[in-house]
Amino acid sequence: MATLDQNVVERIEAAIKLDKEKAEMGNVDMEKGIELIREVGAVLLDVRPPAKVKGENAEEADIPDAYYTPYPEFTNYLDILPQDKTAPILVACLKGWFANRVMGYLEALGYENVYVLGANIEDLIAAHKAHTK
Numbered sequence: 001m002a003t004l005d006q007n008v009v010e011r012i013e014a015a016i017k018l019d020k021e022k023a024e025m026g027n028v029d030m031e032k033g034i035e036l037i038r039e040v041g042a043v044l045l046d047v048r049p050p051a052k053v054k055g056e057n058a059e060e061a062d063i064p065d066a067y068y069t070p071y072p073e074f075t076n077y078l079d080i081l082p083q084d085k086t087a088p089i090l091v092a093c094l095k096g097w098f099a100n101r102v103m104g105y106l107e108a109l110g111y112e113n114v115y116v117l118g119a120n121i122e123d124l125i126a127a128h129k130a131h132t133k
Contacts, residue, residue, distance in 0.1 A: 015107035022115070026103065030119040033090055034127060037064065042088035042113075043081075046121055047071045047098045054122070058092070061125045062132075071098040074105065085110045092117035092124060 019025045028036065036042035044066040046058035058066035069077035071093070082089070089111060091099040099116045106114045117124060 011108060011110075015104070018107070018112055024118075026115045027096070027118045028090070028115045030117070030123060030127065033092070033115070033117045033119065033124060036088055036090050036115060037066075040088050041065065042090045042115070043067065045069050045089060045091045045099075045102065046093070047074065047091055047102045048093045048121065049098070052094055056125060058121060058125060061128060063125070063128050069102075071102060074102060078109075081106075081109075081111070086112050088113040088115070090115050090117055092119075092121040094120050094122070 037044055042065070044058050044063055046053075046066060046068045047070060048057065049070050049072050053068075057068035059068040067077065067080050069080070089106060091102045091106070091114065093099045096116055096118055103114045103116050
């Protein structure tokens with residue numbers, strides 16, 4: 001078995017500890033996701049790969065503080081991340097696969113309040129559009 005750098009192990013342990021303190025380990029339903037965006041001011045990252053986007057992405061749909069940061073090119077968008085590592089971030093895609101990966105990357109970068117939308121981001125976009133009409 002490979003030996004991991006102790007610093008890496010400590011960062012992973014810290015991220016797991018923070019996730020344990022969150023309800024559902026940081027996985028949120030539609031209602032909680034909307035609350036994070038509207039009431040808490042969470043940054044929303046739509047991480048669907050381009051081939052999975054049908055219609056608008058979250059940024060194009062004018063969701064406040066939403067960014068389209070496709071998973072395959074995620075590192076190209078690191079400069080849009082909040083400087084404050086405690087700022088809430090909601091990561092979303094279609095089924096949570098890519099969002100959960102990005103959550104892990106963000107936690108490895110030191111972000112503490114990262115959540116994954118357990119619902120389809122297309123439904124979140126539709127809810128936003130219905131609310132803003």
